[in-house]
Amino acid sequence: MPAYDLADRLVVGVASSALFDLRESDAVFREQGEEAYRAYQEQKVDDTLRPGVAFAFIRRLLSLNDLGEPGDPLVEVIILSRNDPDTGLRVMRSIQAHELPISRAVFMQGRSPYAFITALNMSLFLSANGDDVREAVADGLPAGHVLGSSYADDPADRELRIAFDFDGVLAGDAAERVYQTDGLEEFRAYEARNAATPHDPGPLRDFLAGVNRIQRREEERRATDPDYTSRVHVSLVTARNAPAHERAVRSLKQWGVRVNGAFFLGGIEKGAVMKVLRPHIFFDDQVTHLQSTSRTTPSVHIPFGKINETAP
Numbered sequence: 001m002p003a004y005d006l007a008d009r010l011v012v013g014v015a016s017s018a019l020f021d022l023r024e025s026d027a028v029f030r031e032q033g034e035e036a037y038r039a040y041q042e043q044k045v046d047d048t049l050r051p052g053v054a055f056a057f058i059r060r061l062l063s064l065n066d067l068g069e070p071g072d073p074l075v076e077v078i079i080l081s082r083n084d085p086d087t088g089l090r091v092m093r094s095i096q097a098h099e100l101p102i103s104r105a106v107f108m109q110g111r112s113p114y115a116f117i118t119a120l121n122m123s124l125f126l127s128a129n130g131d132d133v134r135e136a137v138a139d140g141l142p143a144g145h146v147l148g149s150s151y152a153d154d155p156a157d158r159e160l161r162i163a164f165d166f167d168g169v170l171a172g173d174a175a176e177r178v179y180q181t182d183g184l185e186e187f188r189a190y191e192a193r194n195a196a197t198p199h200d201p202g203p204l205r206d207f208l209a210g211v212n213r214i215q216r217r218e219e220e221r222r223a224t225d226p227d228y229t230s231r232v233h234v235s236l237v238t239a240r241n242a243p244a245h246e247r248a249v250r251s252l253k254q255w256g257v258r259v260n261g262a263f264f265l266g267g268i269e270k271g272a273v274m275k276v277l278r279p280h281i282f283f284d285d286q287v288t289h290l291q292s293t294s295r296t297t298p299s300v301h302i303p304f305g306k307i308n309e310t311a312p
Contacts, residue, residue, distance in 0.1 A: 006076060006121040010210035013080040013117060014058055016091040017128035018146045020049035034110075041087040049094040053146040053298045054126050056153040057281040060160040062101055064231065067217045074214055078120055079105035080113035082129070117141045123207040126300065134303050142203045144283060145301040148294035151280075159231050161279040162211060164259070165302075166238040166248050168285030170208060171199035173305030175244075176285075180306060191244040198254040199247065203304050204283055208234070208257045234259045237273060237282070239289075241266030271295065 016022060025044075029037040058077055065073040079095075079102060081088055088107040095102050106113050106120075114136035117125050125143040127133050136143035167176045179187035211234060218230045236259045240248055245264040252258060263273055271292025274282060283300045284290050286307060290299045 009074060009076045009121070010061075010207075010214060011076045011078065011120060011122045012058070012061065012207075013078050013113075013120065013122045013125040014054055015113075015125075015127035015129060015132070016049075016079060016081045016083060016088070018052055018054040018126040019058060019079070020052045020055070020091065020094060021149075022049070022052070022128070038087055041090050045090045045093060047090070048097040049090065051098070051151070051153065053128070053148055053151060054281065054300075055098075056151050057160070057162075057298060059098075059100060059153070060158075060231075060280055063158075064160070064214050065101065067214065067221060073101075074217065076104070077102050078122070079107075080116060080125060080127075081105065081107050082110055082113065082132075083107050084109035112136075114139075114141060114143060117143070123210050124204065130301075130303075133301075134308075137203060137303050142207060143302075144204075145303065147290055147299045147301055148297075151298045153280075158229075159233060161233045161235070161277065163235040163237045163274070163277060163279035163282040163297075164204065164208065165282075165284040165286070165289070166236060166240060167202075168305045168307065169202050169204050169283050169302050170236075170257075171202045171205070171248070171251060173202070173285070173307065174200065175247075177306050188244050191240075191247045195243075195246045195250060197247070198251040201255060203302055205255060205257065208259075209255075212257050233261070235277060235279065236262040237270055237277070238262075238264060239267055239270075240264050271297075 028040045061075050062077055065075055068074040085107045106116055112132045114125060114132055123142055125136060126146055128146050130145045133143045133145040164170050167173055175191055178190045215232050222228045241264045269292055270289050274293045274297040279297060281298045281300060282293055283302055285302045285304050287301055290301055293299045
């Protein structure tokens with residue numbers, strides 16, 4: 001078999017705990033131990049798992065492969081799981097039952113799989129295991145902890161809406177450190193003084209760049225097919241407001257990435273905006289923001305930077 005090159009694809013790793021609702025299975029493991037868990041998964045191997053927090057996002061992301069050539073997908077999703085191959089059978093059968101085009105998987109028998117993020121060219125890894133995600137981010141890897149319950153997806157809606165916070169997600173947290181140390185007014189003054197200087201990239205800048213590559217493919221399709229409607233829509237949703245908004249906009253441009261819409265909320269609760277925007281996934285570095293968004297929106301905590309050093 002010839003080598004399968006991941007270099008030019010958008011590669012996302014997803015734990016079975018993020019893709020499916022494994023609360024019942026996890027309860028068996030915690031309350032009864034590994035052997036009971038094995039027996040339970042073997043007994044339930046043909047029972048299809050229900051969608052989890054990241055399911056709608058992953059399904060829609062994979063649907064964008066119709067923009068590529070047959071056998072040469074733009075998007076590759078790979079399972080990274082703490083299960084072993086035996087207990088992972090139910091996961092793979094559930095993937096097949098849901099008709100998700102996922103064929104590659106790593107099963108680690110209780111060990112954390114995040115060390116393979118770089119080897120597999122992943123620009124994002126999603127998991128419901130907060131410890132795994134924190135360790136990955138501490139190692140400089142692009143990982144996120146999914147929060148909340150499963151999302152009631154609308155199969156008639158073909159769009160993929162992605163929303164990002166800025167500081168600690170797309171950008172580093174240097175400005176957030178100023179805010180934490182010196183307060184809001186000094187943060188605004190600091191950002192105004194440095195408006196022309198781009199921020200250092202954060203954990204998910206490269207993931208956004210990969211999404212933008214797919215958006216450019218959509219533009220190419222639309223140029224030859226006037227009936228084609230773009231499906232991917234990216235929003236920036238940040239607590240920044242004027243004048244601190246300018247450095248964020250300039251940073252995106254100088255990194256060579258873009259968003260379709262931007263919400264500079266200046267402290268307005270993000271959850272209210274999410275109810276209208278209805279993204280299929282939202283990334284933020286602050287749990288306090290995600291407490292409101294995760295009630296209605298598939299939400300992901302990026303435990304990056306100073307604000308997360310002592311966070312639970």
